[in-house]
Amino acid sequence: MTDPAPSATADFRPLPTVLSGAIALVAAAVAAGLIAETAAQRTVLAVALVGVAAVAVGGRLWRLDHAVFGVVMALCGTLVVAVAVGEALSRPETVVGRLELLPAVLGLWTLAAALVPVRFGRRRLLVDAGAALVFLAVVTSGVVRGASTPALVGAGAATILAWDAAENAVSIGGQVGSDPGTATARAELVHAGAGGGLAVGAVAAVLGVSRLGIDGLPFAALLALLVAGVALALVAHG
Amino acid sequence: MPLLDSLRRAVGRVGSAAGDAGERTDGNAVTSTATDGRTPADGGTPVGGGRSADARVSADGRAVTNGTATADESPATNGHDTVESSVPTVDGRLDTDLDTDDPASTDPAAGATEAATADDRTIRTTGRWRGVVGVALLAVAAGVLAKRPSLLLVGAVAVVFAAYPLVTTPPDPDLSVRRTVDPASPDDGDPVTVRTTVRNEGDRTVFDLRIVDGTPPMLPVTGGSPRAATALRPGGEATLEYELRARPGRHRFQPTTLLCRNVSGSVEVETAVAARTTIECAARLPSVPLRARSRHRTGPLVTDEGGSGLEFHSVAEYEWGDPASRIDWRRFARTGELTSIAFRTERLADVVLCVDVRPAAFRASDAAEPHAVAHAVDAADRIGDTLLEANHRVGLAAIGRDGSLLAPGNGPEHADRFRNRLMTDPAFSLTPPSSARTDSVDGSDPSGRIDSPENTDSVDGQLSRLRTRIGSNTQVILLTPLCDEEAHRIARRLDGEGAAVTVVSPDVTTDRTAGGRLARLEREHRLTDLRNAGVPAVDWDPTEPLGAALSAIERWER
Numbered sequence: 001m002t003d004p005a006p007s008a009t010a011d012f013r014p015l016p017t018v019l020s021g022a023i024a025l026v027a028a029a030v031a032a033g034l035i036a037e038t039a040a041q042r043t044v045l046a047v048a049l050v051g052v053a054a055v056a057v058g059g060r061l062w063r064l065d066h067a068v069f070g071v072v073m074a075l076c077g078t079l080v081v082a083v084a085v086g087e088a089l090s091r092p093e094t095v096v097g098r099l100e101l102l103p104a105v106l107g108l109w110t111l112a113a114a115l116v117p118v119r120f121g122r123r124r125l126l127v128d129a130g131a132a133l134v135f136l137a138v139v140t141s142g143v144v145r146g147a148s149t150p151a152l153v154g155a156g157a158a159t160i161l162a163w164d165a166a167e168n169a170v171s172i173g174g175q176v177g178s179d180p181g182t183a184t185a186r187a188e189l190v191h192a193g194a195g196g197g198l199a200v201g202a203v204a205a206v207l208g209v210s211r212l213g214i215d216g217l218p219f220a221a222l223l224a225l226l227v228a229g230v231a232l233a234l235v236a237h238g
Numbered sequence: 239m240p241l242l243d244s245l246r247r248a249v250g251r252v253g254s255a256a257g258d259a260g261e262r263t264d265g266n267a268v269t270s271t272a273t274d275g276r277t278p279a280d281g282g283t284p285v286g287g288g289r290s291a292d293a294r295v296s297a298d299g300r301a302v303t304n305g306t307a308t309a310d311e312s313p314a315t316n317g318h319d320t321v322e323s324s325v326p327t328v329d330g331r332l333d334t335d336l337d338t339d340d341p342a343s344t345d346p347a348a349g350a351t352e353a354a355t356a357d358d359r360t361i362r363t364t365g366r367w368r369g370v371v372g373v374a375l376l377a378v379a380a381g382v383l384a385k386r387p388s389l390l391l392v393g394a395v396a397v398v399f400a401a402y403p404l405v406t407t408p409p410d411p412d413l414s415v416r417r418t419v420d421p422a423s424p425d426d427g428d429p430v431t432v433r434t435t436v437r438n439e440g441d442r443t444v445f446d447l448r449i450v451d452g453t454p455p456m457l458p459v460t461g462g463s464p465r466a467a468t469a470l471r472p473g474g475e476a477t478l479e480y481e482l483r484a485r486p487g488r489h490r491f492q493p494t495t496l497l498c499r500n501v502s503g504s505v506e507v508e509t510a511v512a513a514r515t516t517i518e519c520a521a522r523l524p525s526v527p528l529r530a531r532s533r534h535r536t537g538p539l540v541t542d543e544g545g546s547g548l549e550f551h552s553v554a555e556y557e558w559g560d561p562a563s564r565i566d567w568r569r570f571a572r573t574g575e576l577t578s579i580a581f582r583t584e585r586l587a588d589v590v591l592c593v594d595v596r597p598a599a600f601r602a603s604d605a606a607e608p609h610a611v612a613h614a615v616d617a618a619d620r621i622g623d624t625l626l627e628a629n630h631r632v633g634l635a636a637i638g639r640d641g642s643l644l645a646p647g648n649g650p651e652h653a654d655r656f657r658n659r660l661m662t663d664p665a666f667s668l669t670p671p672s673s674a675r676t677d678s679v680d681g682s683d684p685s686g687r688i689d690s691p692e693n694t695d696s697v698d699g700q701l702s703r704l705r706t707r708i709g710s711n712t713q714v715i716l717l718t719p720l721c722d723e724e725a726h727r728i729a730r731r732l733d734g735e736g737a738a739v740t741v742v743s744p745d746v747t748t749d750r751t752a753g754g755r756l757a758r759l760e761r762e763h764r765l766t767d768l769r770n771a772g773v774p775a776v777d778w779d780p781t782e783p784l785g786a787a788l789s790a791i792e793r794w795e796r
Contacts, residue, residue: 012465128369135373139380142389149388156377156392160370160399167366168503175448175497176465181480187446187467194445194501195402202398206391223382226393230374233400 015063016123017178020169020188021115024127025056027162028111028134032104034155035141037148041101044087048105051080052112059116074116081109096144100137107133111166123170131163153206157199164195360508367403367504370396403504411447411498412440413470415513417491423518424484426783429460430517434478434494438470445469446499449478452492452510454517455668456608456616457482484519486783487616488623490661491515523624523785527774528587529713529738551580588631588646590708591618592732593666594718594725595638596697600670601721603748610719612668613744613780618717619660620784621742626653633708636665637728641700643707701728705735713738719746721757726764733773741768741775742788 029049036045058073088101107130114126138155141147147155168191172184374396381389418433434451438444451464462480470476493510556565556576564578593614602609618634625632626648633646634656642665644656660666708714714737718725733739743765747758768775778787 017467132373135376138392139377139389142377142386142392143380143384145386149391152388153391153395157395160373160396164399164503171364171366171503172448172467176450176467177463179463179465181461181463182465182467183463183476183478184467186469187448190445190469191501191503198398198402199395202395205398206394209394210387210391219385219387222387222390223378226374226378226390226397229394229397230371230378230400233371233374233397233404236401236404 012177012179013063014120014174015060015178016115016117016166016169016173017184017188018060018169019185020165020172020192021056023188023192024115024162024164024166024169025052025108025112027158027165028108028130031134031138031155031158031162032101032108034151034158035100035104035138035147037146037151038092038097040091040093041088041097044084044091044101045105047087048081048084048108051077051082051084052108053077054080055109056112056115059113059118063116077112078109081105096146100141100144100146102137103133103140104137107131107135107137111162115166115169117170123174124167127163127166127170131159131166134162135159149210150203150207153203157203161192161195161199165192168192358509361408362506362508364499364504364506367400367502371400374400403500403502406500406502406504408505409444409498409500409507410440410442411438411444411496411507411509413437413444413447413496413498413509413511414439415494415496415511417451417513417515419515419517422516426484426486426520428484428519430457430482430484432464432478432480432482434464434513435475436470436478436494436496437475438472441472443469443471444498445501446503447476448497448499449476450495450497451478451480452494452512453482454489454491455612456485456487457489457517458606482517484517486520488619489517489519489616491517520783520785523620523788525785525789526621526624526715527740527776527788527791528589528625528630529740529774553577553579586630587625588633588709588712589625590633590635590646590704590712590714591622592635592637592704592714592716593618594716594728595636595665595667596724597639597671598722598724599638599719601719601746603746603754607746608780609668609670610721610744610746611666611670613746613778614717614719614742615660615666615668617742617744617778617784619657621715621788622656622660623653626656632656633712634659635700635704636663637697637700637704638665639671640665641696641703642666643704645707646712697724697728698731701731705732705737708737710736713740715740715742717742717744719744720761720764721746723764726767729768729773730771733771739773740791741765741773743775743777745777745779 029045029052032045032048033042036042054077055074056077058070058075058077060070062070062074064070084105085102088105089098092098092101109130110126110133111130114123114130117123118126135156138152138159141155142152165188168188172178172188176182176184178184374393377389377393377396381387381393414437416435416437418435420431420433421428424430432451432453434449436447436449438447446467447470448467449465453459453464460481460483462478464478464480466476466478468476491513493512496509496511498507498509499505553566553569554577556578560578564580566577566579569575569577593611595611595614599611599614600609622632622634629648631646631648632652634642634644636642642659642663644659647655704714714732716729716732716739718728718741720726720729720741720743729739729741743761745758745761747761748754749758765775765777774791776787776791778784
């Protein structure tokens with residue numbers, strides 16, 4: 001007599017969906033790629049992406065009962081990511097260049113771990129942490145003037161999209177699962193498409209406004225406007 | 239998996255509500271017409287000339303039935319079984335309409351239906367975009383501190399996403415569910431193809447629709463998936479196709495859970511739509527063993543008393559007043575002495591089907607197998623049907639977390655009440671209690687918890703209430719897996735108090751593990767002990783037909 005089954009579909013496992021997870025990782029990779037401007041940074045990032053892909057695929061295989069092969073693959077991927085982290089700390093000539101890349105690589109790995117998922121109870125926390133690390137890289141890049149304004153704005157939008165897609169993967173996975181026979185692609189694509197459309201629109205609008213010559217505007221005015229916007233959003237959420 | 243658990247709980251809760259609304263599809267073969275303009279009275283399209291019914295819950299939260307379901311139309315003759323129903327659209331008028339605009343009340347349970355329909359739709363704010371405000375603030379703060387306008391622009395993009403959930407309207411889904419089952423009356427082990435179609439009846443696109451079809455709890459899904467996520471344009475349809483493996487019994491589909499999100503995913507609306515479909519697989523029981531104790535009304539229970547009836551009982555010397563029709567004229571012609579034949583009197587029995595739903599009864603032989611309570615509820619359903627059909631007076635009781643008691647009765651209305659109670663009463667919920675799960679995960683014996691004083695009290699209290707509510711002539715059929723001493727004690731206590739008890743025990747033990755073998759031995763010991771005490775006990779292996787197990791006990795009794 002074992003754990004009772006509430007229904008015959010007790011083998012249902014709330015794994016995050018594959019499509020949204022892939023979209024999330026690609027969006028996060030795009031964000032990292034946009035802020036990596038030097039050739040050295042891009043090399044490190046490419047190595048890290050290979051490792052992250054291995055972690056994601058291997059981890060999922062482990063969850064799908066190819067335990068040994070999956071674990072070996074995921075561990076190899078983690079090793080590659082660790083190498084990439086070491087490279088990120090040593091390869092770029094400037095300290096600034098090193099600081100930019102480190103959170104991005106760690107964030108990508110965390111996001112992949114969240115979408116495997118490494119731990120069921122921590123899926124959302126890991127998604128948040130991964131996206132936050134990538135965003136930290138974007139902010140760092142902005143602070144140290146690492147990337148151009150369009151790249152920075154694009155990277156910010158891509159990070160938010162990555163988080164949105166990853167959270168959606170966890171949400172759909174939790175409610176309907178991601179068995180191969182379960183059709184979820186349509187909902188995922190519509191969701192990601194809507195978010196992507198909004199991101200493209202937002203980036204275009206923001207960059208368009210910056211072309212209009214806000215350099216002439218006082219910084220304080222711009223700031224006040226943004227803070228007002230944030231306050232409005234906060235009040236409306238509350 | 240807390241999310242999954244809450245989802246299941248929600249399914250159970252809303253399921254009971256929607257089940258109530260849909261029940262009248264089966265019960266009322268009469269066509270009733272809706273007075274509300276928004277509730278079209280045209281029936282569902284019958285598929286393949288089969289049984290078809292269209293249950294719609296109108297916007298006012300009341301149920302109207304319009305169907306062509308005829309009770310005598312055996313599902314065996316039609317290949318398909320189509321039932322359609324529609325999500326209620328709850329609007330601001332709900333409360334007032336409930337009070338003022340009551341349809342011609344055709345059902346005594348109408349009040350319960352209406353109250354339940356208000357719960358039908360759960361609206362949740364997911365709050366998934368809340369964190370993006372923090373992201374915007376971080377970017378703006380960093381931009382200010384480092385005097386970087388480009389970071390302010392990143393913050394502006396984040397603000398756009400913070401405003402995203404505010405500009406997307408909450409979903410207001412109007413969805414209908416249609417289900418086809420082929421074949422509706424399979425043989426044991428046959429694959430059953432289920433096609434569930436969800437249609438967007440509203441005039442707005444549903445951007446994110448997650449469908450979880452309520453498969454019958456006892457039937458395993460062998461192919462395809464009863465779940466999907468999709469987006470539906472107005473008039474669009476999504477079809478889930480999957481395969482179940484049939485098992486003996488009558489299996490009802492639970493309500494389909496529909497989760498709609500708006501495009502940003504900020505608001506989630508959960509509804510449960512009951513498309514009432516049933517799979518019947520060798521569900522009919524040939525007979526149910528009853529003990530020879532009954533009330534003095536003519537009925538189908540053959541007793542040991544002599545009198546009028548069909549089955550021969552005894553021959554006695556003719557006494558003044560014996561009816562002439564009972565005189566054995568052949569014997570008179572042969573020997574010249576007047577004798578009269580007595581037959582076994584056939585009586586009507588009062589039976590209470592008592593289901594053991596204590597947490598300890600939620601045991602299964604395997605994680606993929608249905609647990610004992612699911613088997614017991616299924617058996618109660620079929621035994622109740624057979625007894626009610628034979629015009630016995632049948633009641634229903636649950637002993638467990640929540641007690642439940644339906645006093646014995648008969649007639650079509652009581653049969654409806656009986657089925658409704660079995661399907662919708664939370665006491666008969668098939669969701670295992672959380673304590674049962676933790677116990678089995680820990681590997682500790684759940685009966686330790688059950689034997690704690692307060693639980694024993696509540697079981698004893700329920701038994702006392704049961705005893706006071708039912709008459710002294712009432713028999714009790716106790717459905718329990720006999721997995722612990724407490725179940726055995728319940729049977730002995732009922733028997734000791736004078737009720738004629740018959741135990742029907744689904745066997746959920748296994749011989750795969752040492753612990754399983756021990757549990758099996760203990761259970762066999764309890765069965766023997768009950769039989770020695772004069773309590774007929776049916777040992778039912780759920781992989782075998784229930785009818786065979788019941789007739790085995792009949793042979794044993796005679």
